Amino acid sequence: MRAKVETGIAGLDDILYGGIPKGNVVMVEGPPGTGKTTMGMQYLIKGAQKNEPGIYITFEETPEQIAENMSNYEWDINILEESNLIKIVSFSPQIVHEDMLSTSGIFEKMIRSFNCQRIVIDSISLIKYLNKEESNVRELIYSLRNILHKHSLTALLINEEIDTNINIHSIENFVVDGIIQMSYQFLNENIRSYVLEVIKMRGTKISNYQHNYLLTDKGIHIIPSYVSGEIDRDLRKKPQEIIPTGIQKLDELLLGGVARGETFLIETDSLTTLYKLILVSISSQRIKKGEKFLYSLSIATTIEEFINIFKRYNIDLVKELENDQGLFIEHFRRSVLKEIESKVANVTSMTNEEYWNFLNEHIRYEVNKDKLEDKYWFTSYDINTILIKRGKEFLYSIYGELLALVKSLSITTLMHCNVDTVDKEILSLLESKSDGIIKIWSDVRYQYLQIIKSPLNINSKPFIIETINEYPFIELS
DSSP: OOOEEOOOOBTHHHHTTSSEETTOEEEEEOOTTSSHHHHHHHHHHHHHHTTOOEEEEESSSOHHHHHHHGGGSSOOHHHHHHTTSEEEEEOOHHHHHHHHHOTTSHHHHHHHHTTOOEEEEEOHHHHHHHOOSHHHHHHHHHHHHHHHHHTTOEEEEEESOOOSSOOTTSHHHHHSSEEEEEEEEESSSSOEEEEEEEEEETTSOOOOSOEEEEEETTEEEEEOSSOOSOOOGGGSOOGGGEEOOSOHHHHHHTTTSEETTOEEEEEEOTTOOTHHHHHHHHHHHHHHTTOEEEEEOOTTOOHHHHHHHHHTTTOOHHHHHHTTOEEEEEOSOOOOOGGGGGGEEEOTTOOHHHHHHIIIIIIHHHHHHHHTTTOOEEEEEEHHHHHHHHOHHHHHHHHHHHHHHHHHTTOEEEEEEEGGGSOHHHHHHHHHHOSEEEEEEEOSSOEEEEEEEOTTOOOOOOEEEEEOSSTTSEEEO
16 A cells, blocks of 8 residues: 555545555646645645655745745744745746756755655646647646656646546646645625535545535635544444444444434435335344334335335344334324234324323333343334324424433434425424434435434445345445
8 A cells, every 4th residue: 555645734634545645746726716825835834844845836926925925824934944844946937847857957956955755836737828739738747747756756736727527638637646626616795615626546545525625824624525534433332332233334434333322313305215224224233132122104114014124134023022022103094913913002093292191101111111121222213204293393392302311211213304395494403413314315316325424423425325135235335
């Protein structure tokens, strides 16, 4: 595995899984005002703080102008220059290439004089502007990359142009080892939102998604759309309290699975169907560990259908119910298998107050009784059913108390909500009270899963959900 050069730029090393592969030549491109020069200088300063000297070559501004422009940040460039850790030099683009090719040129002497390891060239767009012939541009960019490779310099090339349709016919994009695009969009007349995307990076895996970033007094701060760095697993609950979901990639993302007493919201849209397999996989693992279950199903799923899905996971729910290992809450007038009638609480005729008392008193009693014997419960219920049968006001009035109840009883909670049929207020309430959120959606061709909230603040990129023939019948890719 190639060594990585940490950029030191907040968020960027996470996106690059540790940093830029040593010796890569990376193009940083975008329109004016997106912070490209700031990123370049920040990259050198962070290197200098790690005793990795660097050079900033500018074609358009003097070293004094660059230092003045950077004075708004919390950086003391003059001290770093005096310490021979950073050099800012101004070259004419007409002679820089010729000088770099010379073994006795200023460039060669400079990088040898202080063990230069990092370099920023600002900007190659001026080289392209002064060389109208495409063949000349191709030769210049190609030889520039080779010179930087020869000296094992990890380089950022600033490019004022931006091509959002990256393809192999764009010679500079083909030649360089990496491409970082910076751009912005207007949220309204006065507010810009800055976006960064790593288009490619040889020698490392990357996040192929857009990430917001801020221009702060400390430089650029990138907010990854998911966190890829190593997490202190000691912060997780005791291993015996964490039960795997049965889905390998999901367990990796959740650092082992879902811990006892946690509340997870499963958000879906109206086209999604594979969430049922995810819920059943999580549930089957908990049943195999001896936990009892409390299910409240949606209008789209009958108890009999649910039982049949579990059979694929080698779980006989009828037998579990007969052994007093669970309970169903039925909100609709539907037929029920005779052998499990006593284990299905039909609440269709209950008022809201009666229903809440049933949960608060009967369920509390059953769970507390089992806790004395070191037995635990988990519950899976459908939010849309509560809204249909009990109303929005009821959910608002009892939701906080309901979660406090399940927390106090160490009940692991899986809530399902079709977000297409609820308003923003309800969704905000659900999300704010959840320990974790698993978002599942469809674009007709594929169904996707993304963790957008978790107990350790670990978020993920979107994964495609694939159906497979073996247990657990789905995988994330």
